[in-house]
Structures are given as C-alpha cells and as structure tokens.
Amino acid sequence: MTEITYQYAMELTDARGASLGLAPLQVDFEPAGESARFDAIRHGEFSPGHRAPLAVEPLWVEQTGPPHLQGFRVRVAGLGSGEASYSDFTTVYFADQARQESYRLVDQGRLTAGERYTYRVTAFPTEPATTPETVRRFQAQDAPRDLALRRGTLGDFLRRAEPRQTHTEGDMPVFLPQHVLDEAVAQAQASPEHETGGILVGHLRQDPGASEVFAEVTAHIPAVGAEAGPTSLRFTADTWTHVRSVLKLRGREECFLGWSHAHLMEVLCAKCPMESRRVCPLAVGFFSPSDRALHRTVFPGAHQFALVVNLLDRDHATYSFFGWRKGRLETRGFHVLGARKEVEIHGDPS
Amino acid sequence: MANAATLEMQLHISDVSGQKSAYVEKIPADSTVAELVQDLLPQMHLSDNDSTGRPLVYQALLEREGRHLHGSEKLAEAVEVGDHLVLQPNIDAAARP
Numbered sequence: 001m002t003e004i005t006y007q008y009a010m011e012l013t014d015a016r017g018a019s020l021g022l023a024p025l026q027v028d029f030e031p032a033g034e035s036a037r038f039d040a041i042r043h044g045e046f047s048p049g050h051r052a053p054l055a056v057e058p059l060w061v062e063q064t065g066p067p068h069l070q071g072f073r074v075r076v077a078g079l080g081s082g083e084a085s086y087s088d089f090t091t092v093y094f095a096d097q098a099r100q101e102s103y104r105l106v107d108q109g110r111l112t113a114g115e116r117y118t119y120r121v122t123a124f125p126t127e128p129a130t131t132p133e134t135v136r137r138f139q140a141q142d143a144p145r146d147l148a149l150r151r152g153t154l155g156d157f158l159r160r161a162e163p164r165q166t167h168t169e170g171d172m173p174v175f176l177p178q179h180v181l182d183e184a185v186a187q188a189q190a191s192p193e194h195e196t197g198g199i200l201v202g203h204l205r206q207d208p209g210a211s212e213v214f215a216e217v218t219a220h221i222p223a224v225g226a227e228a229g230p231t232s233l234r235f236t237a238d239t240w241t242h243v244r245s246v247l248k249l250r251g252r253e254e255c256f257l258g259w260s261h262a263h264l265m266e267v268l269c270a271k272c273p274m275e276s277r278r279v280c281p282l283a284v285g286f287f288s289p290s291d292r293a294l295h296r297t298v299f300p301g302a303h304q305f306a307l308v309v310n311l312l313d314r315d316h317a318t319y320s321f322f323g324w325r326k327g328r329l330e331t332r333g334f335h336v337l338g339a340r341k342e343v344e345i346h347g348d349p350s
Numbered sequence: 351m352a353n354a355a356t357l358e359m360q361l362h363i364s365d366v367s368g369q370k371s372a373y374v375e376k377i378p379a380d381s382t383v384a385e386l387v388q389d390l391l392p393q394m395h396l397s398d399n400d401s402t403g404r405p406l407v408y409q410a411l412l413e414r415e416g417r418h419l420h421g422s423e424k425l426a427e428a429v430e431v432g433d434h435l436v437l438q439p440n441i442d443a444a445a446r447p
C-alpha cells in the first residue's frame with residue numbers, strides 16, 4: 001500500500017497570470033507506484049514478485065521550497081535490510097487533473113474555452129487519520145503477484161522487427177507480430193458499423209544482459225460477448241471469461257498484455273474527406289476518457305498497453321498505440337515482427 | 351479456531367488481468383457473493399465507477415466451475431477452500447472526446 005502523509009492542492013493561473021484559486025487534489029498515486037516498482041524489476045533491482053511497501057514524498061521547487069512541488073518521489077522498499085529503489089516524477093503527472101479543473105473553471109466562466117493556463121501543485125503535511133477504519137465483513141490480504149517473466153534476448157527480437165510510431169527512451173519494448181495487426185484490422189473491416197476489439201496476450205520476457213524486460217504479443221483474441229455500437233464497445237464479464245477459456249485451451253501460459261479496439265472514422269468523421277480523416281485528432285493518438293478509464297481499471301500494470309485501429313474507411317486503417325509512461329497513459333511506439341512494408345492497409349487483406 | 355459464524359476459507363481473489371490479487375481467509379457463514387464483491391473493490395483498489403461516474407457492475411467468476419456466481423448466492427454454499435474468484439467488470443470503451 002502506498003504511504004501518503006501530505007495533502008495535495010492545485011492552483012491554476014490564467015493567461016494574464018491571475019490566480020484562479022486553490023483546489024484540493026485527490027491524487028491517484030497507484031500508477032506512479034506501479035511505474036516505480038516495474039522500473040525496479042526491469043532493471044534487475046528487485047525480483048518480479050516484489051511487493052514491498054511504497055512511500056510517496058514531495059520534491060520541492062528548489063528556489064521556493066515547501067509547499068510548492070517540482071514533482072514527487074516514489075520509494076520502493078527493499079526486502080529486509082535491502083536497499084530501497086526510487087523513481088522521480090514531475091508535476092506533469094498532475095496534468096490530467098489540471099485539465100479537469102480547467103473544464104470546471106470554464107463552466108464557471110472563470111476561464112475561456114481554449115484559453116491557456118498554467119498550474120502548480122502544493123503539498124501540506126497532514127496529521128494521521130483519526131477516523132475509525134470502516135468495519136468490513138471480509139479482510140483482504142495482499143497476495144504476491146508474479147509477472148511470470150520468461151527469458152529472452154532483446155537483441156534477437158530487435159533484429160527481427162521493424163519500429164513503428166514514435167519511440168521514447170525508457171519505454172518498455174513491445175513486439176507485435178504482423179498477423180496480430182492484420183487480425184485487428186480485418187476484424188474492424190468486417191464490422192464497419194460497430195466498434196470491435198480484443199485482448200492482446202503473450203509473454204513478458206527478461207533479458208538480464210540488457211537489464212530490460214520486454215513484451216512479446218503472441219495473439220489477438222477477439223472480444224466475444226462484447227456489446228458493440230457505432231462509437232462504443234462494452235467489454236462484459238462474459239468477454240473476459242471467454243479470453244480466459246481461450247488461454248486455457250491454448251495452454252501456452254500467456255498472460256493479458258493489453259487490449260485493442262477500433263475507432264470508426266466513417267462514423268466519427270462522416271462529413272470529412274479522407275485527407276482530413278488521416279490527420280484528424282480523433283485518428284491520430286486519440287484515447288478517449290472512457291478508453292483511459294477502461295485501461296486504468298483492467299490494465300493497470302505498468303507493462304500493459306492498448307492498440308487502437310483507426311478505420312478511416314473500409315479499405316484504409318492506421319494504428320495508434322498507448323502505454324503507461326511515468327504513471328500516465330501516452331502514445332508510444334512498438335515493433336512489428338515479420339513486418340510488411342506498408343503500415344496502412346489498402347484493400348481487403350484476405 | 352473459527353468462530354461458529356465464520357468459515358475458514360483461503361479464497362484467492364484477483365482482477366481480470368491478474369495485476370491485483372488478494373487472499374480472504376475468513377468469511378461470515380451467512381455472507382453473499384455480492385457482499386464479498388462490494389467489500390473487496392475498495393480493499394483491492396478496483397475502480398467502482400466508470401469515466402462518467404456511473405457504478406461499474408462486477409461479476410465474480412468461479413474459476414473451478416467456469417461460471418459467474420450470482421450475487422445472492424451464499425458463499426458458504428458456492429465456494430470451497432482454495433477457490434479462485436476473478437472480479438470482472440462490464441466496462442465501456444467509447445470514442446467520445
């Protein structure tokens with residue numbers, strides 16, 4: 001469990017530099033904790049099953065000191081008397097909450113839609129909670145989570161793969177076979193009026209020589225049992241159960257690495273020509289609030305990712321790829337095993 | 351020694367993708383599946399609302415039988431020692447900005 005001993009608050013400032021007030025922040029530090037822990041595992045500092053406590057501490061702005069933050073530090077305790085590991089985060093971590101706060105201020109008429117703003121985060125020490133803990137009928141004890149890392153040589157995979165999209169240093173490498181991308185696109189093309197999706201499964205591999213962990217996707221399992229509409233896709237309990245059944249049948253000890261779904265540009269951008277659809281913000285790096293909430297809920301592991309197939313029309317598609325970076329969901333690159341030359345699909349791939 | 355109203359059950363509870371995992375060792379004899387799910391969501395730090403604030407509906411998959419338990423089922427009748435339950439939500443991806 002993450003130990004927090006500060007109350008956080010956010011102040012937005014408008015384009016003229018006027019303060020828009022101080023708003024308390026309820027911060028979800030769990031993605032940051034996941035990031036810190038996974039980075040330590042990636043670099044061989046801790047074993048894959050390491051579940052030691054985390055602690056969050058503010059990093060103060062050098063010039064002004066408390067209560068103004070330039071970021072925060074997550075410490076991952078070592079086992080016994082072992083050395084702790086830590087990971088630092090900047091105030092970019094709070095950008096999504098700043099955006100939400102700006103929407104609220106626009107609703108109140110204190111900011112104009114589209115107006116630039118800045119934000120800063122403050123932290124104040126808090127007293128330990130004095131309210132009694134909620135009485136629960138059941139007591140849950142944390143169980144160890146083993147990432148089930150397999151051995152692998154990163155260099156071997158890189159030699160067989162081609163990079164796609166923009167790569168950022170520090171991201172865990174992800175390898176998808178061309179057939180997985182083809183299947184996701186074919187699934188979307190077969191259902192151009194309703195969103196489609198699936199689960200990406202495979203293995204996490206550790207290369208001790210490279211001090212790195214990387215992901216190898218081995219299959220795309222269609223979201224059977226999902227309820228689809230033109231702009232939405234509901235993954236149901238039956239969907240997840242189906243995936244578990246398929247994994248059991250496959251018998252390859254694959255794990256849930258991520259998910260995919262399609263955005264139908266013919267629906268979202270029905271009135272726009274193809275040239276506009278290609279560059280529309282809804283087709284380039286768009287991961288909606290619902291998509292983010294689903295990812296946060298079902299795929300909170302720092303190693304987990306999402307593929308979006310942007311179906312521009314029945315014959316053309318592009319990809320967007322998302323993953324966790326320093327506790328935030330961002331667009332990221334991936335590698336294609338057995339890649340074809342073209343990323344875009346023209347015509348029926350079958 | 352277990353209280354007469356409490357059963358010793360080491361249940362393994364996990365989320366869909368296996369990233370969150372917990373053990374529950376004692377269950378009240380008269381408790382239901384729905385009560386277990388509602389109690390564990392906050393303890394396992396599982397989201398209980400979607401992006402619009404609406405409550406998420408979770409079902410508990412009993413791995414041993416491959417079926418979703420009904421919320422009204424009594425745990426004492428439905429599960430056995432060492433069973434694995436997976437908490438699975440109905441949740442939407444939606445392309446609305």
